[in-house]
Amino acid sequence: MRNISLLFRSVVKSLILVSVLSMAAVSARAQDVKEGASLFKQKCTSCHAIDKDLVGPALKDISKRHEEEWLIKWIRNSQALVAAGDEQAVALFEGHNRVVMTPFPDLSDDNIKNILAYIDDASSAPAAGSNQAEGGNAAAQSDDVSNFMLFGLIAVIVIAFIVIVVLNRVIRTLERIILNKKVLIEEEEEEEEKGKDYLGTIKRLAKNKKLVFFFVLGLVVFLGSAGWKTLWNVGVHQGYKPVQPIKFSHQLHAGVNQIECQYCHSGAFKSKNASIPSANVCMNCHKYVTASEKYNGETSPEIQKIYNALDWDGQQYGPNQRPIQWVRIHNLPDFAYFNHSQHVSVAGIECQRCHGPIETMEEVYQYSPLTMKWCVNCHRETEVNHKDNAYYDQLIAAHEKLKEGDKITAASLGGLECGKCHY
Ligand code: HEC
Ligand code: HEC
Ligand code: HEC
Ligand code: HEC
Ligand code: HEC
Ligand code: HEC
Numbered sequence: 001m002r003n004i005s006l007l008f009r010s011v012v013k014s015l016i017l018v019s020v021l022s023m024a025a026v027s028a029r030a031q032d033v034k035e036g037a038s039l040f041k042q043k044c045t046s047c048h049a050i051d052k053d054l055v056g057p058a059l060k061d062i063s064k065r066h067e068e069e070w071l072i073k074w075i076r077n078s079q080a081l082v083a084a085g086d087e088q089a090v091a092l093f094e095g096h097n098r099v100v101m102t103p104f105p106d107l108s109d110d111n112i113k114n115i116l117a118y119i120d121d122a123s124s125a126p127a128a129g130s131n132q133a134e135g136g137n138a139a140a141q142s143d144d145v146s147n148f149m150l151f152g153l154i155a156v157i158v159i160a161f162i163v164i165v166v167l168n169r170v171i172r173t174l175e176r177i178i179l180n181k182k183v184l185i186e187e188e189e190e191e192e193e194k195g196k197d198y199l200g201t202i203k204r205l206a207k208n209k210k211l212v213f214f215f216v217l218g219l220v221v222f223l224g225s226a227g228w229k230t231l232w233n234v235g236v237h238q239g240y241k242p243v244q245p246i247k248f249s250h251q252l253h254a255g256v257n258q259i260e261c262q263y264c265h266s267g268a269f270k271s272k273n274a275s276i277p278s279a280n281v282c283m284n285c286h287k288y289v290t291a292s293e294k295y296n297g298e299t300s301p302e303i304q305k306i307y308n309a310l311d312w313d314g315q316q317y318g319p320n321q322r323p324i325q326w327v328r329i330h331n332l333p334d335f336a337y338f339n340h341s342q343h344v345s346v347a348g349i350e351c352q353r354c355h356g357p358i359e360t361m362e363e364v365y366q367y368s369p370l371t372m373k374w375c376v377n378c379h380r381e382t383e384v385n386h387k388d389n390a391y392y393d394q395l396i397a398a399h400e401k402l403k404e405g406d407k408i409t410a411a412s413l414g415g416l417e418c419g420k421c422h423y
Pocket of ligand 6: 417418419422
């Protein structure tokens with residue numbers, strides 16, 4: 001009896017060890033892919049997607065097309081490879097109309113391996129709806145990782161459960177052999193035969209303390225992590241994509257037709273709000289652009305909606321004008337102050353870092369979580385660009401004065417800037 005119970009204990013111990021180790025392995029790998037995803041988002045999405053061609057070719061299964069060593073050299077400096085006469089590199093460059101891929105000398109080998117790991121990972125994921133596949137994947141990345149861990153955990157628990165049930169059976173059989181009480185065995189067999197009833201089995205399982213312990217542990221871990229995830233995501237609308245009143249495509253306007261963001265969202269460069277363009281801005285082009293070739297000479301029904309909003313009859317505007325009711329996608333709570341011009345014009349941050357690959361979106365969706373953690377993490381990582389900035393010159397001057405023991409005023413810390421007191 002003791003032996004069996006010792007055996008059982010050591011099996012349980014090694015089981016726990018294995019599950020802890022496998023979880024550690026899972027999180028280590030997830031970390032690489034996560035870092036790769038974030039690098040890919042920052043540096044590559046302006047030209048590449050996983051499963052479609054943008055400026056550069058689709059990168060799906062890239063590791064199957066090239067050696068890792070070659071890829072590292074290429075990504076760090078593709079032009080150096082081309083100049084060195086590498087056959088693959090020259091063919092690629094010529095095949096893409098000699099468009100130069102940006103060199104990335106600051107990426108370490110590990111950085112690049114992580115990016116490749118992310119691309120591999122995204123390649124093996126089932127393709128989501130065409131143009132969203134890329135952005136969507138990246139946006140859902142952090143979710144994927146925690147899902148991955150959650151499922152890993154559940155799998156480990158299920159396996160532990162099965163092992164326990166099997167071991168339990170084995171122990172009982174062995175016990176019976178050791179006891180070797182014929183009568184008892186006969187009775188039990190009889191019982192088992194007539195009573196292959198589930199109730200009996202469940203009752204017996206419920207008496208097994210180890211089993212009950214594992215079951216409760218599993219339940220607690222599962223409910224705990226599900227609850228944790230849900231609570232953290234209250235009020236987070238990442239991926240939010242409402243249906244808009246007009247099928248306006250950024251992919252067509254900002255992507256294919258290369259209209260600058262500034263043309264429609266000039267506010268983003270000079271004020272707090274980026275602003276949505278009024279229908280008059282659309283009319284600069286859509287007075288003439290009717291897309292009628294696609295609709296047998298008729299005006300596109302979507303463009304007709306702009307005309308309806310402005311009461312435009314093809315010659316002049318009527319009196320019944322009303323604004324287009326665009327559904328707002330990004331929405332910070334009122335108590336949080338966010339200023340576009342400070343981030344876009346002063347810090348020089350690209351729209352895409354916060355809004356994702358807008359120029360590939362058929363319909364805009366919320367790319368970033370817009371949580372406080374998101375804002376704060378970026379503030380921790382991003383270096384301030386203080387060159388040629390009167391505000392920082394003023395701060396540095398004030399600092400010098402302080403060092404020399406002079407008095408300074410609130411004005412020398414920027415206290416006269418309108419934006420410090422006014423929204
Ligand atoms: C400025 C646009 C641009 C950026 C940014 C860019 N690429 Fe490229 N990439 C290209 C172009 C264009 C090509 C096609 C070859 C050429 O014309 O040089 C290419 C080719 C490639 C290839 C070879 C593809 C194949 O089918 O063999 C890989 C791999 C690649 N890029 C990876 C990356 C990675 C990783 C990043 C981000 C770190 C990145 N690229 C960023 C434009 C870009
Ligand atoms: C031709 C005009 C036009 C251009 C160019 C344009 N946009 Fe827009 N943008 C709109 C309109 C109209 C909407 C509202 C409808 C919608 O959400 O699709 C919008 C919505 C958005 C939104 C979502 C706003 C919300 O409701 O929260 C973002 C973010 C955005 N644009 C970013 C960009 C970026 C970045 C670029 C440049 C790459 C760009 N836009 C170029 C017209 C334009
Ligand atoms: C700088 C010029 C320009 C501006 C400004 C512009 N568009 Fe367009 N738009 C185009 C072009 C070019 C097309 C492609 C027409 C075609 O496919 O023949 C287009 C196509 C469209 C289509 C698709 C029509 C269809 O059925 O295929 C819609 C809808 C549309 N625009 C809405 C808008 C709205 C809404 C605005 C204002 C927020 C706007 N556009 C501003 C140039 C512009
Ligand atoms: C540092 C991150 C960041 C950058 C960079 C950024 N945005 Fe935004 N954007 C936001 C946030 C956060 C909101 C939500 C603001 C709110 O609800 O008050 C937003 C909202 C918007 C909206 C919705 C309407 C509005 O007036 O706020 C549009 C349109 C928009 N951004 C366009 C742009 C464009 C175009 C650029 C590039 C020129 C850009 N954004 C750059 C973070 C950013
Ligand atoms: C992509 C990185 C990035 C993200 C995301 C970001 N910020 Fe910033 N933010 C910056 C940088 C860089 C500066 C410094 C700009 C400067 O030089 O004034 C800054 C400055 C600010 C300032 C001014 C600080 C000061 O001392 O004057 C405020 C306020 C601010 N951000 C709010 C927000 C909020 C709110 C969010 C989230 C909704 C956010 N930021 C998201 C990069 C970011
Ligand atoms: C130190 C804080 C501070 C600064 C800096 C500041 N203001 Fe004001 N401003 C206020 C206060 C407080 C009020 C409201 C008091 C009042 O109406 O008399 C106000 C009122 C105003 C009003 C009148 C609003 C109304 O409805 O009557 C305008 C316009 C204005 N400010 C513009 C500016 C401009 C432009 C700048 C930058 C050159 C600026 N302010 C800088 C604090 C400031």
